[in-house]
Amino acid sequence: MQINQSFTVSYQYPVIFTEDTFSSNNQSLIKLIDNLSDRPEFLLCLDSEVAACHPELSQKVADYLAAAELKLSDTLIIPGGEDCKNHTQWLEDIYQAVADYKIDRHSYIIVVGGGAVVDAVGYAAATAHRGIRLIRLPSTVLGQNDAGVGVKNAINFNKRKNYLGTFVPPFAVINDFTLLNSLQVRDKRCGIAEAIKVALIKDKEFFNQLYADRFELAQFETAAMKNMIIKGAKWHLDHIATNGDPFEFGSARPLDFGHWSAHKLEELSNNELRHGEAVAIGIAIDSLYSVYAGHLTQADANKIITLLTTLGFTLNHSALQQLDVEQALNEFKEHLGGRLCITLLNNLGSGFEANHINSEWMKKSIAQLQSSELELAC
Ligand SMILES: NC(=O)c1ccc[n+]([C@@H]2O[C@H](COP(=O)([O-])OP(=O)(O)OC[C@H]3O[C@@H](n4cnc5c(N)ncnc54)[C@H](O)[C@@H]3O)[C@@H](O)[C@H]2O)c1
Ligand SMILES: [Zn+2]
Incomplete structure (x- = not known):
């Protein structure tokens, strides 16, 4: 029965x-x-x-x-x-x-x-x-x-x-x-990382606008900030309403782009890093990895990093030295339930889900972020 x-x-x-x-x-x-x-x-x-x-x-x-x-x-x-x-x-x-x-x-x-x-x-x-x-x-x-x-x-x-x-x-x-x-300056800045995240996986035009507005955003000018908040919220809501999985029964988690390392970095820094600051670092890592894996051009990754640094985010934080890539990916997988699902970029404004991450490439991406080798777009 x-x-x-x-x-x-x-x-x-x-x-x-x-x-x-x-x-x-x-x-x-x-x-x-x-x-x-x-x-x-x-x-x-x-x-x-x-x-x-x-x-x-x-x-x-x-x-x-x-x-x-x-x-x-x-x-x-x-x-x-x-x-x-x-x-x-x-x-x-x-x-x-x-x-x-x-x-x-x-x-x-x-x-x-x-x-x-x-x-x-x-x-x-x-x-x-x-x-x-x-x-x-x-x-x-x-x-x-x-x-x-x-x-x-x-x-x-x-x-x-x-x-x-x-x-x-x-x-x-x-x-x-x-x-x-x-708000303190760092808390005004933090939220811009999440807008960049959603723009990178969903909307190239929005990303380009954030890039064009980067100096106004760095000064928290009202019109640029309001536009960034409204568009960021709109995309966040749109994703929940239309992606067919609002309560995350599956493993795909595009809104968590850049977050597998961000969550770990928050912990490793004893929460000295704010969530948005950790997300900015996580976005940079996964953008550089997307280049390593052959999906994104170096020029696009440089543009992303230029935007983040112009806004005042510090991308080379000491917590990165303690980041154990395999352990952090495993914990993220456990949190998702099911299989590993990491969002990567194949273009500005276009994210996709990857079920396998090459740890060596990931470590190299992190090392690249820690070095001053990055050639910036500006
Ligand atoms: N539920 C979700 O979907 C979701 C998504 C993203 C992040 N989060 C969570 O959000 C948290 C981060 O949030 P956050 O970035 O807003 O930081 P926060 O909540 O830690 O706030 C940062 C600081 O600003 C202070 N503050 C808040 N409003 C203020 C104001 N108007 N004026 C002056 N000070 C003010 C707070 O007391 C705190 O000291 C993390 O715990 C993260 O996990 C949840
Ligand atoms: Zn977040």
Whole structure:
């Protein structure tokens, strides 16, 4: 006897680009609340750096909700950066607040923070009551064009990146450009690496535009930054919606271009390297390997490296000396499940999946990055 169960669930969520979300004349958030008359509960989780840089924010959210006769139950401050994914005592604080304030599946958790806090609060929201509505306001460039717009949530376990996690789409994402003003330079820069990544695997025109805008982007000029964030987020969302595998049942992971080494470099540097900084190095490594393997021209790889270095990324980091290629590839394979699947480039704007990596060529690519032999395109 066998019953074959089958059903389909369709997901929709808006990704809104706006400024000053909690000013009284911005209706973006309140318009999302489809159960206003039930007076749902709201819990606010703030990245500690966001809370420090925007001390008025919690009161502003409370006032904003009060104008619609809604109540902010509480504000929790979550340690910003990778710390919140490594040390998770605060998870209990969220679960406790969910219990104390009777936050149910029709209530809302609003998270304002960098990719790490969004990932971690997303994990808490997805697991409490098996899923509470989550409104994300990513507050870093990387959060807005990548980490905060997709369907994944995670924390680390035993120093292994994203070892515990869920595939649960958010209720909504609000990309508020105003939040980015308080970022440190390196956090403004980090997110540009993810835009370059998605451009390299998907859209040559986008890559060429990033290349043409490299001096404006290096100065974080507003128009170039907004365009980079919106296009990066759009491609990220498009990939999830159309690649036929939003919850990654297969092994192919094109959005992880440059990430097999990046994840390891983050660990090896004890998180001294930010995710985006590690991704910039990972992009350079896999671009040079794509040349070794005969898929990409050296001139194209040089253009990629020129773009990354003009933006201020340091590509020769000391963590590279400790990178064990075979071990890192094995761990990445284990994380993917199934067979090894590494995205390489056969052109600017065109990625493809490779199931075999020649470790010697990979080591040579890394050695090339560490040497000053690179002949740059500019
Ligand atoms: N879920 C996904 O699909 C996905 C995708 C990519 C990356 N990620 C994860 O995202 C994380 C990296 O995110 P990130 O690059 O945003 O870095 P981050 O979250 O570590 O933030 C960097 C720093 O900026 C601070 N910060 C955040 N917003 C601020 C603001 N507006 N003003 C001042 N300071 C602010 C944070 O407190 C932190 O110290 C990694 O953990 C990575 O694994 C997840
Ligand atoms: Zn990434």
